[in-house]
Amino acid sequence: METAALQKIARRVRFEAVRMIYEGKEGHPGPALSCADIVATLYFDVMNINPDEPDWEDRDRFILSKGHGCPIWYATLNERGYLKPKVEHFHLRELGSIFQGHPSMHSGVPGIDMTTGSLGNGIAIGAGMAYAAKVHKKDYYTYVICGDGEMQEGVTWEGVNMAKGRGLDNLVVFVDNNGWQSYKTIEFTIGQNNMADRFRAFGWHTQEINGHDVEQIKAAVLIAKKTPGSPHAIICRTIKGRGLSYMENNNKWHKGVPTEEQWAITQTELGGE
Amino acid sequence: MSIKKIPMRDGYGKALLELIAANPKVIALDADVAKSTRSIWVKEKFPNNFIDMGIAEQDLVGTAAGLAFGGMMPFTSTYAVFMAGRAWDEIRTTVCYNNLNVKIAGAHAGISVGPDGATHQALEDVAIMRVLPNMTVVVPCDAEETRKATLAGAAINGPFYVRFGREAVPVVTEESTPFELGKARTCREGSDVAVIANGAMLYESLEAAKILAEENISVEVIDLHTVKPIDVDAVVAAAKKCGCVVTAEEHQIFGGMGSAVAECLAQNYPVPQEFIGINDSFGESGQPQELMDAYNLNQSAIVAAVKKVIARK
Numbered sequence: 001m002e003t004a005a006l007q008k009i010a011r012r013v014r015f016e017a018v019r020m021i022y023e024g025k026e027g028h029p030g031p032a033l034s035c036a037d038i039v040a041t042l043y044f045d046v047m048n049i050n051p052d053e054p055d056w057e058d059r060d061r062f063i064l065s066k067g068h069g070c071p072i073w074y075a076t077l078n079e080r081g082y083l084k085p086k087v088e089h090f091h092l093r094e095l096g097s098i099f100q101g102h103p104s105m106h107s108g109v110p111g112i113d114m115t116t117g118s119l120g121n122g123i124a125i126g127a128g129m130a131y132a133a134k135v136h137k138k139d140y141y142t143y144v145i146c147g148d149g150e151m152q153e154g155v156t157w158e159g160v161n162m163a164k165g166r167g168l169d170n171l172v173v174f175v176d177n178n179g180w181q182s183y184k185t186i187e188f189t190i191g192q193n194n195m196a197d198r199f200r201a202f203g204w205h206t207q208e209i210n211g212h213d214v215e216q217i218k219a220a221v222l223i224a225k226k227t228p229g230s231p232h233a234i235i236c237r238t239i240k241g242r243g244l245s246y247m248e249n250n251n252k253w254h255k256g257v258p259t260e261e262q263w264a265i266t267q268t269e270l271g272g273e
Numbered sequence: 274m275s276i277k278k279i280p281m282r283d284g285y286g287k288a289l290l291e292l293i294a295a296n297p298k299v300i301a302l303d304a305d306v307a308k309s310t311r312s313i314w315v316k317e318k319f320p321n322n323f324i325d326m327g328i329a330e331q332d333l334v335g336t337a338a339g340l341a342f343g344g345m346m347p348f349t350s351t352y353a354v355f356m357a358g359r360a361w362d363e364i365r366t367t368v369c370y371n372n373l374n375v376k377i378a379g380a381h382a383g384i385s386v387g388p389d390g391a392t393h394q395a396l397e398d399v400a401i402m403r404v405l406p407n408m409t410v411v412v413p414c415d416a417e418e419t420r421k422a423t424l425a426g427a428a429i430n431g432p433f434y435v436r437f438g439r440e441a442v443p444v445v446t447e448e449s450t451p452f453e454l455g456k457a458r459t460c461r462e463g464s465d466v467a468v469i470a471n472g473a474m475l476y477e478s479l480e481a482a483k484i485l486a487e488e489n490i491s492v493e494v495i496d497l498h499t500v501k502p503i504d505v506d507a508v509v510a511a512a513k514k515c516g517c518v519v520t521a522e523e524h525q526i527f528g529g530m531g532s533a534v535a536e537c538l539a540q541n542y543p544v545p546q547e548f549i550g551i552n553d554s555f556g557e558s559g560q561p562q563e564l565m566d567a568y569n570l571n572q573s574a575i576v577a578a579v580k581k582v583i584a585r586k
Contacts, residue, residue, distance in 0.1 A: 057344075105371055114342065118366040124332040125367060128339015128347075131324070135300075135345065142339075155363070158332030166324075 001045045006214040009079060010040040014243045015270035016075035020099070022258050022266070024092030027101075030241040030253035032072040034178040034211070035145050038236060039064075039072050041217040042143055043080045051081040054110040060140050061129045063114045065122020066147035066176060067102040068255075074099050074109065082111040120153025122146055123173055127163040130171040130231075141225075145174045148195055149181030157202070163231040164203045171231040172224050175199075176211060178240040180251045199233035211236025244269055277444045281437035282380055284419030286311025289348060291420075292427050293319045299427065300340060302326055304333045304351035309439070310380040312350050330355045334363035334375065341373040346427065352386075353379025353395035353436050357402055368432050369405040376426050377402075379436040383523035384551065384568055385473060386439045390558040395436070396551045400528025402434040403501040409433045409454065410501040412522070412530065414475035415445050418498060421452035429454065436472070438523070440561045443476045455499045457507035463493035466579050467511035467518050471497050471530055474521035474549065474570060481575035492579065500530045508537045512544045517582040521549035521575055523565075545585035547578040 001009075014036045021027035043049070047060040064073050071092060078087050091097035098108035102117025114125055126144040133140050150156065163171050175195050179185055186193040199206040205227045209216040217236070224232035240254070241247030246262055258266055292299045293315060302324045307313035316323040326333040330351055337347035350356070356379040357364070368375045379402075382395040403410045409429060413419040419437050426433035451458065460475070461482050470478040475496050482492035493515055495507065512518055518538065520531030531548040538544060551568055565571050 114339075115367065115371050118362050121331075121335050121363060121367055124335025124363075125339040125342075127332075128336035128341075129343050130339075131336065132340050132343020132345055135321075136343065155329075155331035155335060158327075158329035159335060162326060162329065162332055162336065165327075 003215055006041055006044055009044050010037045010214065011243065011270055013040055013072055013075040013079055015266065016078065017071035018244070018258065018266050018270065020071050020074065020090035020092040022263050023089060024094060025257050026093045027071055027257070028068040028255045029071070030247060030251065031066060031069040031147065033242045033244065033247065034238040034240045035066070035069055035176040036072050036243065037212045037214055038145055038174050038176065038217055039076050041214045043076045045218055046221050047143065048140065051111070054082055058138060058140055061113050061126070061142040063116060063122045063126050063142070063144045064103060065116055065144050066119070066150055067116030069147070070103045073103060077109065077111045119147070119150035120155045123156055123159030123163065126171055126173070127159050127166070127168055130163065130168040131166060133170055134168070141170050141172060143172050143174070145176055148175055148177045148179065148186055148193065151175070151195065152190060160199065160202045160204065167229055168231045169228045172221065172234065173232065174211070174234045174236055176238050177235050178238040180240045180254065182254050184251070196233070196235045199235070203230060204233045205230045206233045206235065208235045208237070211238035212242055278441035279416040279444055280439065280441045281413060281416050281419040282309070282311045282439070284413070284416035285350070285378055285380070285423050285435070285437060286314040288420045288423030289315050290318060291424065293322045296346070297322065298344065299346045299348065300324065302333055302337055302347055302349045304328055304330050304355070306351050306380070309352070310350040310378060312348070330359040331363050334360040335367060337375045338363070338367045338371070338373050341375050346374055346376065348376040348378060350378035350380055352393060353382035353398045354393055357395065357398035357434070361401055364432070365405055369407045372407045372431050374430050376433045379434065381439040382436045383438045383472065384556040384564045384570065385523060385561040387561040387564060388558050391555040394556040396525045396556065397528070398436055399500055399522070399524050399530060400532070403533060404528070405432070407432050408501065409499070411435045411454065411499050412471040413437060413498050414472060414496055415442055417444065417446045417448060417450070418452060422498060425452065425454040438473055442473050445476050445479065455502050455504060457504040458496040458498070459493065460496050461492065461494040463491040464515060465491045466583055467493040467495060467515040468521060468575060468579065469495045469497045469508065469511065469518060469534055470521040471500065472523050474523055477570070477572050478521050478575055481572040481579065484572060484576055485579055490579065490583070497530060497534070500533050503533050503537055505537050505541065508534055509541045512538055512542045517545045517586050519547045519549060519575060519578045519582055523570055524550055526550035526552055545582050547582040549574055549578055
């Protein structure tokens, strides 16, 4: 897809993600917006998928390991045509809604390949999916988006270790490296935010890109696919809350709901075409 | 005459080989203790159906979930204390919440693992597994029943936990002994008290019943191998027939099989019940039989509990 069209979609799903949080009065807008360009590029350009057949067995798989960012996933699935009819009001986090607070593969949202919400599990599960593809001689890829905060979970590195050891070159992990976690910055919390160094130390094919540049995201996946033998880490420099002036790099928006005034700003900055 | 003894884990290993021979989608995963759990037998015979995940229990379960999602039937195994404990979050949220077809084997369970001490003695695993929705929990009594339980676990679609000990334990069932998941098995008919047991405590219960018979106390012995879903009909029928119950298990009293029986009886047919199990303490190092005796997990403890519960009728 053309760059301008992808950027337009990324803007659109940002708006929809914030709208569902505004309407549902709960959610994590900052973490959703920081990975918007990656999710949009995967679903509208990179991944081999069919929205009319969400469980198609040869599809590329996707895991949002940082499950709290799910509003952007819900919005993207909706824009991509997974929800039929297209959803107007998401009722995010409301009783009886299919749009759970963290993504569930059994709540009724087509296209959710894996439940997440307990942080750190995406790489291990993705490695299992990638391993199954190798066993079944399938050529689908498994894509995982992790937060940088959840890299503090030990199971992450168990998965990183195993995926390299088994040569799972059909596994592509994006790290949404916005530098923040729930409470403070990554640096404040653990004293270092050296994601690329860590993946390189584990022997992964590692790239560092601007996670808001759809061209760079597309190019990094192409390079990954041409580099066999090792799983792929794409460390994405991102800005938490990207796309809204009042939200960017302000960790108050890890979780929060726009006021009416802020919703008006949202409509100006992200609304329309 | 000496009693024939075989470790239950041999039954697990045998079952895996049978399953993989019949279905190449079955895959065994272990966390660095495959020799102990007997999943090494898979590596030796079917190397493509085995993954050693290393010392990484959470990754073991996470990867198994991904494999299950990819159409395979993973059997994960490691020591029960780490299997159920360290990977509980992954078992809960990734496997059970999603009702994925992941099979989980907790080996070296109970205090009888011996000298390794409290850190390695899984005495809580049944409680934290049976509390999970969608989970099936089985505690077999010997190697042959472990084999049958493992095969039965493969026949259901969904999470399954089987737990077994390290030591060679007396053979109390044969190949022809019936086994049905979710159905308790009456091993000995009696009328004064029902002793409901599983795991290594089943043999102890059968021996206790012989001792009590000499004192004209008629003991019914029931093998409650499937802790969840519990066989309500069998438990209630035993309570009605005998009027009192003793439960015996190599596990904490709080939350284990005895608790499951008490939950069942309280709702359906309350009768006096005594509990044989670990009484809210950790274990310690020692030889297996020493520990079983020190923690009242033996025939004489069952005999005493039977007398106590009959007096409460």
